[in-house]
Amino acid sequence: MRVKVFYHDKCFDGACSASLFTRFHRECIAPDAAYEYHGLVHRAGALFDESEFTGDENAIVDFKYSASPRITWWFDHHLSAFLTPQDHENFLACQKDPVCGSRKFFDPNYTSCTSFLAYIASTKFGFNTEPVKDLIYWANIVDGALYESAEAAVEMAAPAMKLTLIIESTQDPEFIPRLIPLLTEMPLSEVLAQPFVASLLPPLLERHAEGIELIRSRSEEVDGTIFFDITDRQVEGFNKFIPYYLHPKATYSIGLSKSSFRTKVSVGSNPWTKADPAKMVNLAQVCERYGGGGHARVGAISFPPDQADKARQAAAEIVAELRAKNPMA
DSSP states (O other): OEEEEEEETTOHHHHHHHHHHHHHHHHHTOTTOEEEEEEEOOOSSOOOOGGGOOSSEEEEESSOOOOOTTOOEEEEOOTTOOSSHHHHHHHHHHTTSTTGGGTEEEOTTSSOHHHHHHHHHHHHHOOOOGGGHHHHHHHHHHHTTOOSOHHHHHHOOSHHHHHHHHHHHOOOTTHHHHHGGGGGTSOHHHHHHSHHHHTTHHHHHHHHHHHHHHHHHHOEEETTEEEEEEEEEEOSOOOTTHHHHHOTTOSEEEEEEEOSSOEEEEEEEOTTOOSOGGGSOOHHHHHHTTTOEEOSSEEEEEEOTTOHHHHHHHHHHHHHHHHHTOTTO
C-alpha cells in the first residue's frame, strides 16, 4: 500500500502530526505500507490540487478539510478547519458513514493536532503513545505557545525549539519529508544532532538574532497592540514571540511580512498577558473575515505576493480594531 501524507508545511506540529500518523498507521493499520509526504501551506486561492492525491490512501493532518473522495484520513484541531459551509456539511455527512466517519476527525479543543491524533489513535485503534510522549509534550508546548516565558520562547534552549526554527525556515522541499520519519524514531536531541539537520542551525540562529533587531527597529506598541511591517525584507519565517519579548506588556501583535509565495498578516496574542481571557478578541474570527483563519489566540491571513496594499489595509483595520478593544484598558 502506498500512503501519501499531506501535512501543514513549515510547522512543528504539522511535521510531528505527519510522523505520528505514520507510526500509528504502520503499527495499527498497514504494517507493510510505504509513505510519502507533501507539505501544504495557507495561501490565497486554492489550497489543494486534487491531482496530487495519488496514494492508495491519502491523509491530511493539521490542515484544512478537503471534501475530495480521495482523502481517506483527516485530523485537524483548528477553529477555521473548513474553507466553506459546504465543506463542513460534507464532513458532517461523512460522520454518519461507518467507514468515512471512522477515519476523519476534528476537535478544536486540542492544543495540538499531534495530541489530538494521539488521543484518537490510542482510544479508537489501540495505538501505544508511551514511546512518543515526549513528542506529544513538545507539540503542545510549541503549538499552544505554552512556554514558561517569552525568554524561553525566543532564546530557544530546548531541542524542540531549535527544530522549530529549522522547520519554519527551510527552503529545501526535501528536508521536512526526510525529517518526518525521525521524529517518532528517536529523541528530539538526537534528531537535532543528525548531520543534515545540525548543519542548518548556526546560520539560522544568526538570522534569528538579526530578526530580533529588525522587529525591534520596526515595531511599535500603542494601546496594548504591537504593529510592525517588514515586507521590504523577504523572509520565509520569524519567531512569532519576538514582539512579546520586546514588548512584554502588549496584548496583541500584528505583523506584515512577505515571502516568495505570499504577503502575510500575522495576528497573535501574548501568551503571558495579564488580560482577562473573557475580554480577549477571538482572532480566528477576525482573520476569517479576510479569508484567513487559525485559533482563538493566533491566526493569519495570506494574500498573493503582489497584493501587499490589500494586506496592509487589512492589517491597519485589524490594528485599529484591537487597539480599540484593549482588554487592559
